Amino acid sequence: MQLQEAREQLQKLQSQMAAYRHAQGLLSFDGSTTAPKNTTANRAKTLSVLGEVSYKLSTGKDTVDLLEYLDARKESLSEKEQRQVFLMLKSIRFMQKIPMDEFLAYRRLLVESGDVWRRAKEQNDFASFEPYLEQIIKTKKRHAAYEDPAMDPYDYWLNEYETGLNQKTCDTFFAAVREGIVPLLQKVQSREQVSDACLKGDFPEADQEALAYYLMDRLGLDRGHVGLATTEHPFTTSLGSHFDTRITTHYHREDVSSSLYSVIHESGHALYSTGSAPELAYTVLDGGVSMSIHESQSRFYENYIGRSLPFIQSIFPKIRELFPAQMEGVTAEDFWKAVNRAEPSLIRTQADELTYCLHVMVRYELEKQLMHGDLKVCDLPAAWNALYQEYLGVTVPDDTRGVLQDMHWGGGMIGYFPSYALGSAYGAQILAKMKESLDVEACLAKGELEPINAWNREHIWQFGCLYPPEVLLQRVLVAPFDPGYYIRYLEEKYTEIYGL
Amino acid sequence: MQLQEAREQLQKLQSQMAAYRHAQGLLSFDGSTTAPKNTTANRAKTLSVLGEVSYKLSTGKDTVDLLEYLDARKESLSEKEQRQVFLMLKSIRFMQKIPMDEFLAYRRLLVESGDVWRRAKEQNDFASFEPYLEQIIKTKKRHAAYEDPAMDPYDYWLNEYETGLNQKTCDTFFAAVREGIVPLLQKVQSREQVSDACLKGDFPEADQEALAYYLMDRLGLDRGHVGLATTEHPFTTSLGSHFDTRITTHYHREDVSSSLYSVIHESGHALYSTGSAPELAYTVLDGGVSMSIHESQSRFYENYIGRSLPFIQSIFPKIRELFPAQMEGVTAEDFWKAVNRAEPSLIRTQADELTYCLHVMVRYELEKQLMHGDLKVCDLPAAWNALYQEYLGVTVPDDTRGVLQDMHWGGGMIGYFPSYALGSAYGAQILAKMKESLDVEACLAKGELEPINAWNREHIWQFGCLYPPEVLLQRVLVAPFDPGYYIRYLEEKYTEIYGL
Incomplete structure (x- = not known):
């Protein structure tokens, strides 16, 4: 692989990832604004298919090879490219530690729990939301343990939202x-x-x-x-x-x-x-x-x-x-x-x-x-x-x-x-x-x-x-x-x- | 490949294709209903990325192999499966004849022309829409010629919307x-x-x-x-x-x-x-x-x-x-x-x-x-x-x-x-x-x-x-x-x- 080619590939990859973010973002936006209320399961199914593809796109072998190739030559990259490679590798290392089926199951859980929360709030019914929140807390702890078993799980997530925060x-x-x-x-x-x-x-x-x-x-x-x-x-x-x-x-x-x-x-x-x-x-x-x-x-x-x-x-x-x-x-x-x-x-x-x-x-x-x-x-x-x-x-x-x-x-x-x-x-x-x-x-x-x-x-x-x-x-x-x-x-x- | 496995694969493939149709359909729906008016180019870009993936998904070698394998064994398939294989092969044979870059360029053209038409109608400005319509007519003729060069191009499209119509x-x-x-x-x-x-x-x-x-x-x-x-x-x-x-x-x-x-x-x-x-x-x-x-x-x-x-x-x-x-x-x-x-x-x-x-x-x-x-x-x-x-x-x-x-x-x-x-x-x-x-x-x-x-x-x-x-x-x-x-x-x- 030539360096120039790899740099172009890096831009193309990000452009493809942006398209998936667009589609996934629009599906979620639609779910929270105009979608009819019983369409959640259908949307969850689609988000899970797109999630699988974009997961592969951003963590697949070709991508990892490309990013590692560029990371090894970072002195030849612009400041922007260096940061792109850094952030993408960081997110791959994050995702690599979570088994894919767990990752996808979690995405589906979030789509459903968002919907359940909306109704629970409407109907003042915490009990219906409780099992979903339990699953979410469990998953957040498990994911934090995958990522950094030595770290306090809450510190882990504070730091995810804001680097350096604990x-x-x-x-x-x-x-x-x-x-x-x-x-x-x-x-x-x-x-x-x-x-x-x-x-x-x-x-x-x-x-x-x-x-x-x-x-x-x-x-x-x-x-x-x-x-x-x-x-x-x-x-x-x-x-x-x-x-x-x-x-x-x-x-x-x-x-x-x-x-x-x-x-x-x-x-x-x-x-x-x-x-x-x-x-x-x-x-x-x-x-x-x-x-x-x-x-x-x-x-x-x-x-x-x-x-x-x-x-x-x-x-x-x-x-x-x-x-x-x-x-x-x-x-x-x-x-x-x-x-x-x-x-x-x-x-x-x-x-x-x-x-x-x-x-x-x-x-x-x-x-x-x-x-x-x-x-x-x-x-x-x-x-x-x-x-x-x-x-x-x-x-x-x-x-x-x-x-x-x-x-x-x-x-x-x-x-x-x-x-x-x-x-x-x-x-x-x-x-x-x-x-x-x-x-x-x-x-x-x-x-x-x-x-x-x-x-x-x-x-x-x-x-x-x-x-x-x-x-x-x-x-x-x-x-x-x-x-x-x-x-x-x-x-x-x-x-x-x-x-x- | 086992027949049972191939049948399951057929259902999985259709489920993935449905997810892309959902995302693409929602992007278009959004464009015609709630999207801000200068977002067309961004949407066209995303539709083109998703279009490329779904094109590969529905016409790629794995898919063709699967469908031909099943088509050769159609007597073992249910009526529904037979019809699924038939329709998917029909659409592959259609798409196979159109070069992929033309297909994608046409999709982009349609996203833009839809937008141009909307404004042209608003402003009573046929001239701005004219070059787009010209391109569309040309493309429809060219596509018809790819598909069936012997057929009258308008008959070709009448028949596409309604089998048997001319x-x-x-x-x-x-x-x-x-x-x-x-x-x-x-x-x-x-x-x-x-x-x-x-x-x-x-x-x-x-x-x-x-x-x-x-x-x-x-x-x-x-x-x-x-x-x-x-x-x-x-x-x-x-x-x-x-x-x-x-x-x-x-x-x-x-x-x-x-x-x-x-x-x-x-x-x-x-x-x-x-x-x-x-x-x-x-x-x-x-x-x-x-x-x-x-x-x-x-x-x-x-x-x-x-x-x-x-x-x-x-x-x-x-x-x-x-x-x-x-x-x-x-x-x-x-x-x-x-x-x-x-x-x-x-x-x-x-x-x-x-x-x-x-x-x-x-x-x-x-x-x-x-x-x-x-x-x-x-x-x-x-x-x-x-x-x-x-x-x-x-x-x-x-x-x-x-x-x-x-x-x-x-x-x-x-x-x-x-x-x-x-x-x-x-x-x-x-x-x-x-x-x-x-x-x-x-x-x-x-x-x-x-x-x-x-x-x-x-x-x-x-x-x-x-x-x-x-x-x-x-x-x-x-x-x-x-x-x-x-x-x-x-x-x-x-x-x-x-x-x-």
Whole structure:
């Protein structure tokens, strides 16, 4: 084999893998959005056939030979090619340790369990979901043991979602955050509560949809390449390369803020996904590099942009235009206070910025216990309810609004939740860094998002997966990560809102 | 190879092919319904990768060896297996004659041309579509020549959509239909026109959607397996086996009948698709056998059921409930007359039953000329307009409502249109046969569709592709096909409506 030929083969292979990701991603997207409800088994069958082929494509002998050939000559490869070979070999070494039939059985399990979770949530029926979650936890432990039998299985998965992350780091991070947030929340609760009455009422779906499209435009998404659909639990998916990304939302007729902020959050993901440099298209470097960096962007737009006073002032005329009766007598400042009201609550995705991390901490503690066998799945709802009482002081009325609220565990994502909290904290430090060279407030006051997007594109988005997350973060921040930025941001914000 | 092993391999292969059809079908469905508008190139790339793999899967050496091995032992196979081997070998012999790069280039062309057609129609811009259609016609001729150089290229494609069909048969059929319809239409036009004012007005999309779901339920579709989406030109697609079928519609806010009848039409396709016997699932025998038989079912439900007085009487309370202001003072009989108003018009899919065949004849005549080189694509719009003037007496105001109205040619479907007319005629004779053993009027009066569906399931749907269309038709009708049934049905119906 000639080197040049091997390099071309590497690109062709990645392009084929991208096609399978596209098809598989679309099948899953369809399952969560428009597919009729009894089509899961049929979809699982197709995903299993495609999964088998793409597994062979990315781990087969020809591929391994090609990658090892290139790896042995890495000094002749470009930086991008080196990283492609590294990432593909890493994922092969991961997959090689899992027997193929187990791998395929797990994929089928996830398709079914996603569906079972959806119905269980609808019907407040944890018992139907329990055996699936048990299987998932077992499989995650078994897979971790295949990969690295010496490693703590939960550390293994934390590290998979975010290279370098482990329970020690998380414990330290969450302790710092808790130390900052809990007294701040107590102070907030000692003051008069701000009203969120203007967010509640009757907001027809068609008007909320119009608002969603308006927000996508305002945030600078290219709607020729980014679509919007509805689903139970909003998510974003990139369908093969950054030329086609779909965000989703869920309209709550009685609360205008729910879809509003989920659209901004998912738009942050979509901006990052579609912001990779064009030359990364159809390679494994295309799209976001890790969950935490992804969340740093989604929560950046959701909170640091979307819940700021100047941004709300700039979108409020549209909100008033769409909902004239509901916004009668409401000012932009009222609306801003309303969407920043801090109050312990039941649902993570609807939580305010201040209490959000406490929701994540509940999940982190429970995952730790589940993965170590300190908690049985059948005891999970009770443990969930107890921690919500302890951390947030709220009583969980049913599993739909409790342990069944998130799709992550049913989707096999154990070790993912901490990235939401980390992402928020990264975002605060990224914002501080951005402010050193850009007048963010002035951009927001003028309603101009493009300079902000350009900064993120230049420092983060364009690189796709070229750098590992810790390297990328170091490049962006030019300093070590420090959760202090996040705590100080929250202190300043809530001091202003509540007059502390 | 052992026979038993080969038989199992045959089933496994078909199951894999079904998975690719599912993924490819979903990609196309997505492209026509929810995908953002600039994602075509990305989708084309993925379809081309999947197309290459499924091409190899269904025509590769292993597959050919397997099928030839089984073909040589066909006396040991079941009737179903024999037919599977026959159909798969037939399609291999078809594909073997087309060089793979041409085949893949053609697939890419179709993805692009579908998109170009959509925009051309939107913007009344035939010129942008012209080069694509030229390429398609050229390719269809070239492919026909690869397959059977001695055969007339248009006959080749007619026969592909409907085994046994050729221009001679079409000419005879259309002559008979024309001889029956033209004088009937003249009589109708000499009488006072019935009013269709009750169909026009303002019908909000959400209410039309509610009506669509109601109709799907009434027609006996299982909505757990059959979905509804919106698109420019309504179609039905079966996504891998009969467990997941999607119908689509297009809501015209100013005309309630357009989506109403397109939903019933597509539901007819979906009933047929999902009605295959369960043991045909994941094989090449699953789903409808030919375009004409498919149209015989879709037009059966659209016209013979959906435009009958007793059916309309049974759904009219729902229509009045959804549109109380618009239906003020309107009776079921008024509505029935309105949806059966016969009048030469511009748009095939909105044409009444009586003039419908004339729309098809225009397309048939033009396809013949295009495929024989008697008409250049650049002259097509003028030729279209001239034939509409001649056959229907209407002046085409623009290409959007003229030559660009249908997606078929842009989708590579040349030789498909005659099946709409044949399907209508088959349907009339099927209805007559059904009435010999079932009181269809009584079922409709009671609003019970199930006995009618059961008859179609027993005589048509369950067989999937087990019998060639001509054999299936012969089994259903127990008599040769006779367009006289169709003509007589139209005569009786319009005599009643117009008091001829």
